[in-house]
Amino acid sequence: MYRYDEYDRALVFERVAQFRDQVERFIAGDLSEEEFLPLRLQNGLYLQKHAYMLRVAIPYGTLGAQQLRTLASIARDYDRGYGHFTTRQNMQFNWIELQQVPDILQRLAEVDMHAIQTSGNCVRNITTEAFAGVAADELLDPRPLAEILRQWSTINPEFLFLPRKFKIAICSAHQDRAAIMMHDIGLYLYPDTDGQMLLRVLVGGGLGRTPILGLQIRDGLSWQHLLSYVEAVLRVYNRHGRRDNKYKARIKILVKALGIEAFSREVEEEWQHLRDGPAQLTTDEYQRVAAAFVPPPYQALPDTDLDYGTQMADSPAFARWVTRNVQPHKVPGYSSVVLSTKPGIAAPPGDVTAAQMDAVAQWAEQFGFGEIRIAHEQNIVLPDVPKARLHALWSLACAQGLGSANVGLLTDIIACPGGDFCALANAKSIPIAQAIQQRFDNLDYLHDLGDISLNISGCINACGHHHIGNIGILGVDKNGSEWYQITLGGAQGKASALGKVIGPAFSAAQVPDVISRLIATYVRYRESDEPFIDTVQRIGLEPFKERVYGAMVQPA
Amino acid sequence: MNNLLSLEQGVAAIKLDDPWTLVRDAEAPLPEGALILPLALWLSRRIAPDPPHDAVWLGPDDEVEHLQPWLEVLPLIALDFPSFRDGRAYSQAYLLRTRMGWQGELRAVGDVLRDQLSHMRQCGFDGFAVREDKSAADALKGLAGMSVSYGRSVIEPRPLFRRR
Numbered sequence: 001m002y003r004y005d006e007y008d009r010a011l012v013f014e015r016v017a018q019f020r021d022q023v024e025r026f027i028a029g030d031l032s033e034e035e036f037l038p039l040r041l042q043n044g045l046y047l048q049k050h051a052y053m054l055r056v057a058i059p060y061g062t063l064g065a066q067q068l069r070t071l072a073s074i075a076r077d078y079d080r081g082y083g084h085f086t087t088r089q090n091m092q093f094n095w096i097e098l099q100q101v102p103d104i105l106q107r108l109a110e111v112d113m114h115a116i117q118t119s120g121n122c123v124r125n126i127t128t129e130a131f132a133g134v135a136a137d138e139l140l141d142p143r144p145l146a147e148i149l150r151q152w153s154t155i156n157p158e159f160l161f162l163p164r165k166f167k168i169a170i171c172s173a174h175q176d177r178a179a180i181m182m183h184d185i186g187l188y189l190y191p192d193t194d195g196q197m198l199l200r201v202l203v204g205g206g207l208g209r210t211p212i213l214g215l216q217i218r219d220g221l222s223w224q225h226l227l228s229y230v231e232a233v234l235r236v237y238n239r240h241g242r243r244d245n246k247y248k249a250r251i252k253i254l255v256k257a258l259g260i261e262a263f264s265r266e267v268e269e270e271w272q273h274l275r276d277g278p279a280q281l282t283t284d285e286y287q288r289v290a291a292a293f294v295p296p297p298y299q300a301l302p303d304t305d306l307d308y309g310t311q312m313a314d315s316p317a318f319a320r321w322v323t324r325n326v327q328p329h330k331v332p333g334y335s336s337v338v339l340s341t342k343p344g345i346a347a348p349p350g351d352v353t354a355a356q357m358d359a360v361a362q363w364a365e366q367f368g369f370g371e372i373r374i375a376h377e378q379n380i381v382l383p384d385v386p387k388a389r390l391h392a393l394w395s396l397a398c399a400q401g402l403g404s405a406n407v408g409l410l411t412d413i414i415a416c417p418g419g420d421f422c423a424l425a426n427a428k429s430i431p432i433a434q435a436i437q438q439r440f441d442n443l444d445y446l447h448d449l450g451d452i453s454l455n456i457s458g459c460i461n462a463c464g465h466h467h468i469g470n471i472g473i474l475g476v477d478k479n480g481s482e483w484y485q486i487t488l489g490g491a492q493g494k495a496s497a498l499g500k501v502i503g504p505a506f507s508a509a510q511v512p513d514v515i516s517r518l519i520a521t522y523v524r525y526r527e528s529d530e531p532f533i534d535t536v537q538r539i540g541l542e543p544f545k546e547r548v549y550g551a552m553v554q555p556a
Numbered sequence: 557m558n559n560l561l562s563l564e565q566g567v568a569a570i571k572l573d574d575p576w577t578l579v580r581d582a583e584a585p586l587p588e589g590a591l592i593l594p595l596a597l598w599l600s601r602r603i604a605p606d607p608p609h610d611a612v613w614l615g616p617d618d619e620v621e622h623l624q625p626w627l628e629v630l631p632l633i634a635l636d637f638p639s640f641r642d643g644r645a646y647s648q649a650y651l652l653r654t655r656m657g658w659q660g661e662l663r664a665v666g667d668v669l670r671d672q673l674s675h676m677r678q679c680g681f682d683g684f685a686v687r688e689d690k691s692a693a694d695a696l697k698g699l700a701g702m703s704v705s706y707g708r709s710v711i712e713p714r715p716l717f718r719r720r
Contacts, residue, residue: 227715
């Protein structure tokens with residue numbers, strides 16, 4: 001893990017002092033609400049329906065055990081005993097008092113954490129996949145460049161008042177688990193034939209009101225040019241992105257308006273002034289940062305473990321958990337474990353209690369090397385668990401409510417906090433998620449259905465990434481009441497696709513039935529082990545629509 | 557008085573004797589004295605045989621590149637922040653300073669507030685006409701900003717990784 005040096009530390013502590021002063025000036029009336037707004041947003045602080053919400057940055061989803069314990073302590077001391085993991089790998093606290101925020105930030109700074117730029121019209125938390133550094137299909141470790149980008153984007157004075165928020169993701173594996181095609185800038189890192197690091201740069205992806213997949217703007221870019229190239233993109237966007245309409249202000253609209261060729265020419269022209277200048281990354285800097293991500297001291301383990309095999313044979317429940325929640329590791333004898341935060345009715349997707357956080361921190365030390373990852377699917381990953389210890393971990397996880405064997409299944413629902421908390425939401429997300437989880441509570445059936453992603457967003461801002469769910473649910477407002485629009489066929493990863501709306505929206509009460517009918521249609525048409533998304537792509541939307549709307553009482 | 561902060565040789569101070577008058581309305585009769593004019597008006601006055609020694613201000617929609625031929629004759633360039641949330645002037649300042657080589661005063665005008673002054677300073681502004689209803693003495697506290705900056709900027713072209 002990256003450890004702060006005196007510069008990093010000075011920056012976060014000075015930032016806390018600066019914000020403490022701003023909060024005091026706001027409370028004293030010296031700063032207006034309008035003036036304070038971007039200041040608090042750029043420190044992660046939103047005003048929600050019932051209280052302030054603080055979004056803490058978890059850069060590229062990586063946490064140390066001590067950091068997670070600190071989050072637990074914040075949940076306990078300043079919130080209602082829990083926190084919520086977001087689809088940007090961050091943690092949100094939903095019940096925060098403004099006056100206490102500087103103290104919370106201080107506590108975070110003490111463990112090398114912050115909430116800088118987790119909101120606002122600036123470059124947001126840099127994300128990568130949760131299995132970075134350990135995935136069996138990884139090409140290169142994306143974390144050093146993610147950290148370098150994090151530093152570059154943090155309080156970069158030219159780019160703090162962009163037309164709109166700006167999201168960057170980087171990945172470097174055969175599977176794209178970082179959803180790079182739906183980012184303002186998506187970076188795909190890969191080695192050339194000599195092992196030199198190259199970047200493929202995608203630009204203009206994003207969900208929200210106008211979902212668009214990113215387009216390639218450059219390929220074969222040497223890693224040394226990462227910062228100068230991103231700077232060129234940001235400058236073109238900052239100068240020319242629309243500011244008259246917040247719904248047309250993302251870079252995707254600029255790219256679409258100019259066309260990718262013209263946009264790319266602008267960027268290249270700007271970049272010619274920057275390349276080979278002081279922004280060029282140095283090998284020294286890369287190595288300084290990469291040294292923080294050297295592999296931990298793995299033991300030489302046999303790739304198969306006898307006890308583990310026996311445990312699988314003896315306990316179908318354990319075996320089922322292994323098939324869904326355990327991922328292959330690049331080091332023999334090790335696995336990565338996904339702890340599901342989607343137990344169903346017991347807790348909303350992504351919510352974790354302080355006690356659970358403390359337990360996970362303990363397991364990270366007991367079974368791994370003290371590291372924890374947050375996946376954009378809102379689950380928790382322990383990246384380095386010896387196979388021989390999986391059973392012990394599973395037993396503990398079950399006792400803490402973190403042992404659901406549903407990763408990638410229909411009930412592994414990705415959902416935003418929705419109308420229960422969020423001031424932007426048109427509709428609630430959590431009750432919808434829980435109603436579906438309740439409807440599909442038979443694990444055998446769920447495992448038989450296999451991989452199905454279901455994403456719920458409470459409004460068009462799409463924090464729940466509904467467009468890229470195999471089944472997407474979007475909360476919409478119709479004359480003051482809450483309705484849900486269903487999309488089908490979305491997908492993430494290299495075969496990213498945006499879902500298509502199946503027809504008129506449904507009431508909350510109708511949603512579980514609609515999902516049942518969609519699933520029944522899949523079961524009726526699927527061929528052998530065909531996953532849900534493949535069936536949708538093969539047979540199209542019509543059979544699903546017929547089954548849903550043909551049978552329904554007149555939908556609204 | 558223009559509620560002006562000014563950086564001279566790295567030292568920030570409230571400037572009480574600023575001679576410039578910012579002209580927002582190009583249609584109204586021009587006041588006497590040293591004027592900062594909108595770009596179109598400024599250009600139109602250049603064609604006089606003995607052009608006046610006006611300064612110019614650019615809005616965020618104006619292209620800074622238009623000023624390239626005039627850098628020798630301009631006494632001052634101002635960049636407007638119609639709202640402090642409009643960040644285009646930061647990039648304009650960067651381009652004027654870094655790419656076009658503007659050495660004279662670069663003044664921030666408009667919605668210029670304490671909490672953005674350090675960003676402006678880092679992007680090359682050295683004059684700050686603080687919004688009328690705010691105290692310049694108070695705003696002065698915002699100019700220094702933080703001691704660490706990761707990225708490069710106009711006043712520190714080397715990113716931190718070349719300095720750490």
